[in-house]
Amino acid sequence: MTTAAEYMDNAQARTIKKSVLVDSVNTDYWFYPATTADSRKAENVVLVHGYRGDHHGLEAFAGGLTDYNVYAPDIPGFGSSSPLKSEHTLENYVIWFEKFLKAIELKNPIAIGHSFGTLIISAAEAKSSPLKALICINPVAGGITKGVSRFLLNFVKAYYWFAHILPQGAGLAMLKTPLLVDSMSSYTTKSDDKVLRKWIKNQHRLHFNSFANSQVVWESYVASIVNTMAPYVPLVKKPILLIAAELDEITPVSAVIKMSEQMHDASVHEISNCGHLVHYEAAEETIGAMKAFIAKQSK
Numbered sequence: 001m002t003t004a005a006e007y008m009d010n011a012q013a014r015t016i017k018k019s020v021l022v023d024s025v026n027t028d029y030w031f032y033p034a035t036t037a038d039s040r041k042a043e044n045v046v047l048v049h050g051y052r053g054d055h056h057g058l059e060a061f062a063g064g065l066t067d068y069n070v071y072a073p074d075i076p077g078f079g080s081s082s083p084l085k086s087e088h089t090l091e092n093y094v095i096w097f098e099k100f101l102k103a104i105e106l107k108n109p110i111a112i113g114h115s116f117g118t119l120i121i122s123a124a125e126a127k128s129s130p131l132k133a134l135i136c137i138n139p140v141a142g143g144i145t146k147g148v149s150r151f152l153l154n155f156v157k158a159y160y161w162f163a164h165i166l167p168q169g170a171g172l173a174m175l176k177t178p179l180l181v182d183s184m185s186s187y188t189t190k191s192d193d194k195v196l197r198k199w200i201k202n203q204h205r206l207h208f209n210s211f212a213n214s215q216v217v218w219e220s221y222v223a224s225i226v227n228t229m230a231p232y233v234p235l236v237k238k239p240i241l242l243i244a245a246e247l248d249e250i251t252p253v254s255a256v257i258k259m260s261e262q263m264h265d266a267s268v269h270e271i272s273n274c275g276h277l278v279h280y281e282a283a284e285e286t287i288g289a290m291k292a293f294i295a296k297q298s299k
Contacts, residue, residue: 004283005199008056009062009072015062020103021155022096026082029073030055031061039069043132043298044106047072048097050115050138051224052217053100054079056115056207058279064287070296071109079215081208086112088219090227094123101130110294114279115140115250116224123227126235133297134240135290136247138276141255142228145159152187153225164218171214181208189249190275200280229259233296240267243286247275267293 017033036043047058055072056079062070076096077083088094097120100110110133111121118136125131163174172214174180185204189197211217240263243257253270260266269289274282 002284003223004060004280007060007283009063011059015158022099022103023085024075025174027073027076027100028080029071032070032093034067034069035287036066043068043294044109045070046106046111047130047144048113048117048204049075050117050122051220052078052208052211054207054210059280060283061112061287064283065290071106075214077220079210083212083216088223088226090119090123090223093120094127095126096253098130098227110135110297112137112290115276118229119227122229122232122236125238126232131238133238134236135243135293136240137243137278137286138245139242139256140228140249141251141259142230149230157221158227161295162222168214175214175217176209181205188276188283191281198280211219216269233259237264239297241289242268242276243262243271243289244268245271245274245276247273250276
């Protein structure tokens with residue numbers, strides 16, 4: 001079995017860091033050229049990471065999708081990309097994404113989004129149809145959040161709100177405390193493998209605090225919890241693969257299946273014994289499902 005860490009090593013061996021201005025705001029992105037096919041003829045794939053992450057979160061996918069030219073930006077305000085000049089709403093992230101594709105002259109790519117990234121790519125497709133196909137991993141399909149998950153959602157909302165009204169230094173200290181990062185990592189990791197759990201925790205420690213300021217964290221968090229894919233699915237006409245996880249409290253499988261039934265050309269792949277960190281805990285299976293889906297779009 002190939003681990004997420006091994007896929008990431010493969011990706012980093014061929015990555016090229018680039019930058020582009022989108023509405024005078026810098027966006028850093030990483031290009032992973034196809035290695036097992038003629039890169040001039042290969043499909044183009046763009047990865048859109050989730051909330052509080054950066055491009056590293058989905059880098060294992062770049063390491064496994066070697067037949068394709070893969071582009072992976074840090075979305076505005078996260079990683080090393082500058083924040084937007086406007087509020088970090090879903091609508092403004094969609095505008096950024098559309099202009100980012102145009103800025104790097106990426107026409108009709110296949111988009112892969114994780115969590116909040118699924119909102120960005122589905123809303124963009126519904127608005128202007130810039131994509132060939134979509135792959136939504138742990139898609140934000142809605143559903144009822146209960147018990148501990150409901151409590152944590154409300155607690156985190158209050159915590160982020162308080163952090164963003166404090167002076168910047170105090171607010172950042174609250175947001176970057178190891179206790180918060182490690183607790184989030186432990187809650188979302190479902191594997192019993194101690195080595196894997198330790199590696200995932202280290203990934204979160206390395207990259208979960210890569211954000212511009214507390215305002216970005218608060219605004220984008222609100223965007224991530226008040227929106228779902230529901231308004232956009234009737235407008236998405238392109239093929240879409242929804243990858244759901246059995247133990248994902250944030251996005252229940254039942255909600256994903258229900259949403260798929262309202263879409264024009266959707267298929268669902270369910271991953272067992274996994275939660276919201278499919279890209280870390282089930283990278284190999286996810287890459288296999290994505291390859292099969294992309295191959296169908298290339299015929």
